[in-house]
Amino acid sequence: xxxxxxxxxxxxxxxxxxxxxxxxxxxxxxxxxxxxxxxxxxxxxxxxxxxxxxxxxxxxxxxxxxxxxxxxxxxxxxxxxxxxxxxxxxxxxxxxxxxxxxxxxxxxxxxxxxxxxxxxxxxxxxxxxxxxxxxxxxxxxxxxxxxxxxxxxxxxxxxxxxxxxxxxxxxxxxxxxxxxxxxxxxxxxxxxxxxxxxxxxxxxxxxxxxxxxxxxxxxxxxxx
Numbered sequence: 001x002x003x004x005x006x007x008x009x010x011x012x013x014x015x016x017x018x019x020x021x022x023x024x025x026x027x028x029x030x031x032x033x034x035x036x037x038x039x040x041x042x043x044x045x046x047x048x049x050x051x052x053x054x055x056x057x058x059x060x061x062x063x064x065x066x067x068x069x070x071x072x073x074x075x076x077x078x079x080x081x082x083x084x085x086x087x088x089x090x091x092x093x094x095x096x097x098x099x100x101x102x103x104x105x106x107x108x109x110x111x112x113x114x115x116x117x118x119x120x121x122x123x124x125x126x127x128x129x130x131x132x133x134x135x136x137x138x139x140x141x142x143x144x145x146x147x148x149x150x151x152x153x154x155x156x157x158x159x160x161x162x163x164x165x166x167x168x169x170x171x172x173x174x175x176x177x178x179x180x181x182x183x184x185x186x187x188x189x190x191x192x193x194x195x196x197x198x199x200x201x202x203x204x205x206x207x208x209x210x211x212x213x214x215x216x217x218x219x220x221x222x223x224x
Contacts, residue, residue: 005064007091020037021037025048064098110142110149123155149190162184163184166184185201
């Protein structure tokens with residue numbers, strides 16, 4: 001949800017470098033992201049699990065196949081962050097094989113998107129600074145919707161949002177080295193109408209660093 005013109009849907013096609021903790025993704029990927037691990041021991045897999053389908057939801061999707069839309073997307077990249085080149089590479093990758101994007105309100109179109117997914121696979125919903133734009137009422141509706149939909153199939157909600165945005169992780173967090181407020185990275189597993197939250201860590205908004213907390217902090221609930 002809030003798929004950034006579909007670029008967030010291609011995460012398994014990017015090369016993610018966590019230094020001494022490992023590297024994930026295709027060696028030949030034109031998109032390379034370096035992430036400093038500031039704490040903990042994140043489980044870095046050589047490749048992400050297989051993706052059988054991917055769909056983006058956005059109120060007003062950006063079409064990277066349209067040159068004007070692609071230029072506008074690049075114009076929105078903050079200056080002096082080192083992200084312009086990798087964003088351009090991500091756009092070119094998306095132009096080669098654009099994922100489908102659905103226009104509409106997430107709470108309204110999500111049930112249809114979930115029902116159209118192939119059977120036998122878990123649904124993974126990703127929000128990165130998208131859930132913050134939901135009203136408080138719509139956030140609650142979203143959680144109740146996932147509880148309901150999980151009676152038909154398991155659902156994992158991965159979120160990287162501002163402090164206090166996701167109610168399941170609105171607890172006291174440990175102090176951090178970054179004076180700017182980090183994003184809270186967490187997973188909520190929905191299955192059979194029940195939910196199990198797990199705090200995974202704190203992250204810089206654009207992936208520059210991660211402080212892995214799962215299993216090392218009282219608020220990190222294990223999902224075993």
